[in-house]
Amino acid sequence: MSSSGSIRPLTSDHQYRSQDKGFQTTAFSLYTAETRIRNIICGKLFLLVNDMLTCVLVSPEIEALKLGTLTGVITLRIDSHHHLWRYDPVEYDWISDDMSDLRRDFLTSELRSQLNEAKVDGSVAVQARQSLEETQWLLEMAQEAPILGVIGWAPIAAKDFPAILDHLKRNPLLKGLRHIVQAEPSQFLTGVDFQRGIHHLAGTGLVYDLLVYADQLPEGIAFVDQFPAQSFVLDHMGKPAIAQHEIDLWSRNVRELAQRPNVTCKVSGLVTEANPATWTPELLRPYFDVVLESFGPERLMIGTDWPVCTIGSSYSQWWHIVEGWTASLSPSEQAAILGGTATRVYGLSGAST
Known part of the structure; x- marks a missing residue:
C-alpha cells in the first residue's frame, strides 16, 4: 500500500523499484485465494491474494514484517545456512570418502532449484574454506538471486585484519564472518590475537558465526562473554554428538550459552x-526441543547446511521436518524460525528470483 493508502496493481512484468533500497525485486509467484498466503518477494513487500493484487508496505509495517509480527503476514522463508563451491580436491580435502557425493560443483543454478522446490524465498551463503578468495567469490555469487547475504572468512587473528575488514565491509552483502573453530586446538577462541580481531567487528554490524563441536561449547561460552555487544550465531546447534546418543552435557552447555541474549542459534546440521x-x-527431535526451550523461537533460525545435508537428507525434507517440529507454535513463532530471525539478525534486505 502506498503512503496515500492506495493499492498499486502489478505491472505487466511484475516488477517494482524499492523506494528505500534502490534495488529491483521481482514478484515471481502469485497464488489464488485457495493457496496459502506466502511472501515471495523483497522484505518490503507482501502478497495480498485478492483479485491478484500486490500491496507495497511502508514503515513501520516494513519493520513489523521483518520481525514477523505483522498480523496475517507470513515472513519470508529464509535458509540461513548453505554452501556453494566449485569442487577442487585440494581445497575441499575435508570432503572424505564417505561424503564422496559432494565431490562436484554446487552452484547457484542448482541452489535456486532447491529453494524453488521447498518454496524458500532467499538464503545466506556460508564459507566452506578459509580463504579471502572464496569470500570474494561468494559475494560475487550473491549479486544474483536468491542469495541475500554472505557469511565469509577473513584472517581475524592477523595484524592486517582491520584493513581487510575495512575493505570487505564496504560490500553490503557481507553479513558476517566465520572461522572453522571446530578444526582448531583447544583455547583458540581465547587467544589474544583472535580476540583482538573480534574487537574490530564491534560497531560494524557484522555477525560472528560460531562453529564449534559440543565439547568446545564451554570455551565458546567464555569467548562470547568477552563480547557482550557482539552478535553471535551458533551454527548447527553446537554440533551435538547425536551419533553417540549424547545429550545431557550438550544440553547443559547450550542452555548456559542461551542465557546470553546476543546469541542466536541455527537449527541446522543435525x-x-x-x-x-x-x-x-x-x-533428532529432543535436541530441537532443547534449543527451542533455551533460545525461544525469536532466537532460532532454520538452516539446511546444503549441500552437506544431502548425504542423509534432501533439501526439501529438512524443511518439512522443521515445519513439523514447529507446527504447534503460533504463526508468529513459526515465522521467526522459518525466516524472521535470520532476516532480523543478519539484516537481510530482500529477495528476488
Missing part, C-alpha cells in the same frame, strides 16, 4: 551429526 544412513526425525 543429520550429519547423527548417522546419515539411519537417523530419524524422532531421534
Whole structure:
C-alpha cells in the first residue's frame, strides 16, 4: 500500500523499484485465494491474494514484517545456512570418502532449484574454506538471486585484519564472518590475537558465526562473554554428538550459552551429526526441543547446511521436518524460525528470483 493508502496493481512484468533500497525485486509467484498466503518477494513487500493484487508496505509495517509480527503476514522463508563451491580436491580435502557425493560443483543454478522446490524465498551463503578468495567469490555469487547475504572468512587473528575488514565491509552483502573453530586446538577462541580481531567487528554490524563441536561449547561460552555487544550465531546447534546418543552435557552447555541474549542459534546440521544412513526425525527431535526451550523461537533460525545435508537428507525434507517440529507454535513463532530471525539478525534486505 502506498503512503496515500492506495493499492498499486502489478505491472505487466511484475516488477517494482524499492523506494528505500534502490534495488529491483521481482514478484515471481502469485497464488489464488485457495493457496496459502506466502511472501515471495523483497522484505518490503507482501502478497495480498485478492483479485491478484500486490500491496507495497511502508514503515513501520516494513519493520513489523521483518520481525514477523505483522498480523496475517507470513515472513519470508529464509535458509540461513548453505554452501556453494566449485569442487577442487585440494581445497575441499575435508570432503572424505564417505561424503564422496559432494565431490562436484554446487552452484547457484542448482541452489535456486532447491529453494524453488521447498518454496524458500532467499538464503545466506556460508564459507566452506578459509580463504579471502572464496569470500570474494561468494559475494560475487550473491549479486544474483536468491542469495541475500554472505557469511565469509577473513584472517581475524592477523595484524592486517582491520584493513581487510575495512575493505570487505564496504560490500553490503557481507553479513558476517566465520572461522572453522571446530578444526582448531583447544583455547583458540581465547587467544589474544583472535580476540583482538573480534574487537574490530564491534560497531560494524557484522555477525560472528560460531562453529564449534559440543565439547568446545564451554570455551565458546567464555569467548562470547568477552563480547557482550557482539552478535553471535551458533551454527548447527553446537554440533551435538547425536551419533553417540549424547545429550545431557550438550544440553547443559547450550542452555548456559542461551542465557546470553546476543546469541542466536541455527537449527541446522543435525543429520550429519547423527548417522546419515539411519537417523530419524524422532531421534533428532529432543535436541530441537532443547534449543527451542533455551533460545525461544525469536532466537532460532532454520538452516539446511546444503549441500552437506544431502548425504542423509534432501533439501526439501529438512524443511518439512522443521515445519513439523514447529507446527504447534503460533504463526508468529513459526515465522521467526522459518525466516524472521535470520532476516532480523543478519539484516537481510530482500529477495528476488
